[in-house]
Amino acid sequence: MASPTYITTPIYYVNDRPHIGHCYTTGLADCLARFSRLASGDPSQTYFLTGTDEHADKVVTSAAAHGMTPLQWADRNAAAFEEAFRACNYTHDDFVRTTQDRHKTKVIEYINALLASGDVYLGEYTGWWDASQEEYLTETMAKEAGFISPVTGKPLVKRSEKNYFFRLSKYQARLKAHIDAHPTFILPEARRNEVLGRLRDGLEDIPVSRAVTDDPASRWGILMPNDPGHRIYVWIDALFNYLSVVDRPELSRFWPASVHLMAKDILWFHAVIWPCMLMALNRPLPRRVYAHSYWVREGVKMSKSLGNFVTIEVMQAYAARYGMDALRWYLLTQGPSGTTDADFSHARFVEVFNADLANGIGNCASRVGNMIDKYFGGVLPEGVREHVAEGSTRSLSACCAASAANTMKALDTCDAGEALLAGIAIVREVDQYINLTSPFKLAKTVDADPSAKTRLADILYTCAEAIRVASVLLSPGLPTKMAQLWSAWGCAPAAGATLESLASFAGVHGLRAGSRVTKGEILFMRADPAEPAPA
Ligand code: ME8
Numbered sequence: 001m002a003s004p005t006y007i008t009t010p011i012y013y014v015n016d017r018p019h020i021g022h023c024y025t026t027g028l029a030d031c032l033a034r035f036s037r038l039a040s041g042d043p044s045q046t047y048f049l050t051g052t053d054e055h056a057d058k059v060v061t062s063a064a065a066h067g068m069t070p071l072q073w074a075d076r077n078a079a080a081f082e083e084a085f086r087a088c089n090y091t092h093d094d095f096v097r098t099t100q101d102r103h104k105t106k107v108i109e110y111i112n113a114l115l116a117s118g119d120v121y122l123g124e125y126t127g128w129w130d131a132s133q134e135e136y137l138t139e140t141m142a143k144e145a146g147f148i149s150p151v152t153g154k155p156l157v158k159r160s161e162k163n164y165f166f167r168l169s170k171y172q173a174r175l176k177a178h179i180d181a182h183p184t185f186i187l188p189e190a191r192r193n194e195v196l197g198r199l200r201d202g203l204e205d206i207p208v209s210r211a212v213t214d215d216p217a218s219r220w221g222i223l224m225p226n227d228p229g230h231r232i233y234v235w236i237d238a239l240f241n242y243l244s245v246v247d248r249p250e251l252s253r254f255w256p257a258s259v260h261l262m263a264k265d266i267l268w269f270h271a272v273i274w275p276c277m278l279m280a281l282n283r284p285l286p287r288r289v290y291a292h293s294y295w296v297r298e299g300v301k302m303s304k305s306l307g308n309f310v311t312i313e314v315m316q317a318y319a320a321r322y323g324m325d326a327l328r329w330y331l332l333t334q335g336p337s338g339t340t341d342a343d344f345s346h347a348r349f350v351e352v353f354n355a356d357l358a359n360g361i362g363n364c365a366s367r368v369g370n371m372i373d374k375y376f377g378g379v380l381p382e383g384v385r386e387h388v389a390e391g392s393t394r395s396l397s398a399c400c401a402a403s404a405a406n407t408m409k410a411l412d413t414c415d416a417g418e419a420l421l422a423g424i425a426i427v428r429e430v431d432q433y434i435n436l437t438s439p440f441k442l443a444k445t446v447d448a449d450p451s452a453k454t455r456l457a458d459i460l461y462t463c464a465e466a467i468r469v470a471s472v473l474l475s476p477g478l479p480t481k482m483a484q485l486w487s488a489w490g491c492a493p494a495a496g497a498t499l500e501s502l503a504s505f506a507g508v509h510g511l512r513a514g515s516r517v518t519k520g521e522i523l524f525m526r527a528d529p530a531e532p533a534p535a
Pocket of ligand 1: 009011012014020021022024025053059238239261262263264265266293294295296302336368
């Protein structure tokens with residue numbers, strides 16, 4: 001991603017507490033933001049925003065059910081989101097709440113500009129209202145869905161109201177041309193095709209306000225600046241967050257956003273409505289809109305009625321037993337980043353944990369650290385250089401270069417999982433290399449054959465340096481554990497170093513003669529597949 005980089009997540013509704021789905025998208029953003037900071041070597045060139053969407057009607061309803069005002073309820077749940085994201089070790093630069101003045105004043109500014117240009121006007125709307133999603137469906141969409149909410153299955157209600165409208169139809173041709181000219185504007189490609197397909201049905205103007213009624217709850221939101229009889233529709237208010245936060249001199253370099261991340265449920269708002277609003281405001285469009293799929297649990301869709309959400313409590317129980325890095329790893333490498341849903345399955349979690357972490361990077365780093373400790377007192381001797389195993393098809397330095405290139409390529413399409421798995425590919429090759437070179441056997445011959453000692457040093461250096469490169473590629477997914485490894489091996493990335501230079505085998509940041517490589521603590525203890533899931 002080009003510098004400066006601005007990565008956003010949806011802002012989440014505060015009618016309820018966070019769950020794995022919210023943590024997943026913000027976790028994906030976290031991993032991409034960490035990669036981006038590493039890539040440029042300058043953390044101030046990356047901005048990562050997450051937050052909460054607070055002016056929804058359902059916030060008013062849940063607040064009332066809990067005997068609280070909407071703001072009290074929003075405060076409480078926004079705090080729960082912030083706490084959850086802190087516990088997951090997310091490195092967002094900001095957490096926006098749509099009830100904050102900094103956001104509200106900007107929304108009014110944008111609406112005023114759209115009123116002045118005539119792109120927002122007063123009219124009447126009739127449509128099918130999906131109360132559970134706070135969204136109107138057109139006649140065609142409602143018919144296709146059998147007049148029930150395609151998301152929640154609740155009945156749709158026909159409603160008419162005087163509203164302010166946004167001239168969405170005016171921007172249809174420009175949007176279509178933009179999508180055609182920018183093949184990676186909407187990803188994954190299958191989602192892009194869906195959007196293009198729906199665009200063929202044509203765009204109608206959309207309401208951007210709701211009438212204020214006698215019900216005080218209808219005042220929950222930002223009032224239209226020209227007409228206190230209307231408040232701004234929650235979705236319009238919410239979409240503006242991406243711009244409102246960085247629309248000030250110190251942060252303006254971050255617009256346009258590099259990527260808006262979300263799940264497929266809200267792609268239309270981000271890929272169609274938001275870009276058209278930006279065109280109307282004469283602002284550049286985000287470079288990319290990326291919609292992932294859903295998490296399901298043990299093969300079943302998560303829902304309130306089934307009560308089967310992977311809640312924050314379940315996530316904490318996993319983190320307590322296996323470590324937060326292990327949970328991050330599972331989410332990032334097994335998550336629904338593409339077009340298929342992903343299953344949160346305990347058996348799969350343990351399988352992946354053992355394969356990639358305990359028996360993968362953990363075991364490999366510990367074997368190599370132990371051998372350097374045992375045979376060389378934990379210090380790489382003079383003259384170490386890369387050793388290529390007889391019978392191997394490629395050197396470990398070539399493998400590191402290929403993996404680093406694969407990481408970069410995966411990042412081009414926001415594929416954080418693939419970017420991380422490139423690090424595990426190195427670990428697997430180090431394991432094979434150890435099998436081919438048998439350093440533990442060689443160590444038994446050094447007394448009789450002094451040249452064996454030099455070869456042994458070269459072999460262990462080669463392994464350690466390859467693991468160091470792997471650790472750099474793995475660090476955005478496993479930040480705590482890789483920092484632990486770096487501290488045992490004295491190879492923490494220098495401030496200002498770029499991903500490219502850190503990931504180069506025997507490069508300026510590499511291990512060398514005199515580097516102290518100590519055993520360190522075990523990174524990941526093997527998990528017992530027979531143990532029941534934490535709850
Ligand atoms: O839609 N799997 O908020 P929201 C994966 N406020 N991701 C999931 C998920 C699942 N099962 N469930 C939720 C809103 N998500 C609006 C957004 S943005 C201007 C306004 C994630 O609380 C995913 O990112 O319903 C999805 O798009 C988002 O939560 C919806 O969050």
